[in-house]
Ligand SMILES: NC(=O)c1ccc[n+]([C@@H]2O[C@H](COP(=O)([O-])OP(=O)(O)OC[C@H]3O[C@@H](n4cnc5c(N)ncnc54)[C@H](O)[C@@H]3O)[C@@H](O)[C@H]2O)c1
């Protein structure tokens with residue numbers, strides 16, 4: 642099989658992890674060119690082995706690409722596609738890692754010619770750290786990876802992309818756009834907003850703040866790890882999935898309101914039921930998913 646040319650636009654945590662994984666598995670059978678913005682990030686990406694070469698030159702990065710993996714923050718993706726479009730060869734596959742999908746698919750559909758294929762994706766894995774230095778070759782292994790259903794993509798084109806993505810050893814699943822965005826709001830976007838709210842609550846503890854800080858243990862750490870995530874990335878996510886996020890936040894406000902009422906009136910049975918139902922649900926989800934959880 643001839644060598645695959647992959648362009649990674651935005652060689653950070655996700656783009657860098659894909660590059661590391663594919664170089665590790667495919668060696669010289671894949672050539673990866675990365676688009677970076679600074680000399681420093683170019684140097685790091687090459688040194689780490691996430692890309693074969695790095696450049697800030699858009700034409701050079703995508704000119705030979707068979708597949709372009711877009712992994713900057715969501716609001717940078719459409720402007721980036723507008724910039725690379727004149728340099729893409731017919732038949733090139735574009736895919737992305739953006740955390741929201743409806744906004745991107747709608748915008749890209751309007752600007753892409755039929756000779757360029759777009760297959761929307763979302764690897765459900767990450768870290769609270771960003772940049773290529775946080776990248777790891779096994780980031781995707783065993784994690785869910787959503788591919789958005791699109792009957793207009795010919796099966797052989799889909800297979801060309803999947804042939805490469807399968808090397809990540811992710812668990813691929815297909816979803817339609819609206820369902821993806823609703824589910825991502827519930828299992829990812831609102832949890833990040835809620836983690837930030839817990840940190841905000843701590844910040845508002847007034848005269849108690851110093852004492853609270855001394856007491857921090859597993860509970861706070863476990864529930865707020867993701868509050869250390871990149872603000873730029875999360876602002877873009879919230880801006881591009883507004884309705885599902887607001888709907889889920891309202892649901893959550895209602896849930897917290899009900900619990901607050903139960904605590905206020907001293908209704909132990911209601912409080913017990915609340916914790917019992919959530920424990921049963923979480924335990925069964927983890928059991929069904931066969932996931933190993935670190936309970937320390
Ligand atoms: N971090 C996660 O947990 C996670 C998980 C799944 C998907 N995603 C999505 O993947 C994408 C990347 O996230 P990440 O965590 O890798 O972020 P990151 O900050 O680690 O990497 C983004 C990279 O894009 C580069 N970049 C930004 N704007 C650019 C531009 N205009 N031109 C060229 N490069 C540009 C940055 O310099 C950086 O190297 C985002 O769209 C995010 O929503 C993130």
Ligand SMILES: O=C(O)C(=O)C[C@]1(C(=O)O)C=C[C@@H](O)C=C1
Nearest residue numbers: 740764765766767768769829867
């Ligand atoms: O593990 C983390 O740090 C993550 O936040 C990863 C996470 C998530 O919410 O699960 C974050 C954003 C994504 O789009 C997908 C995955």
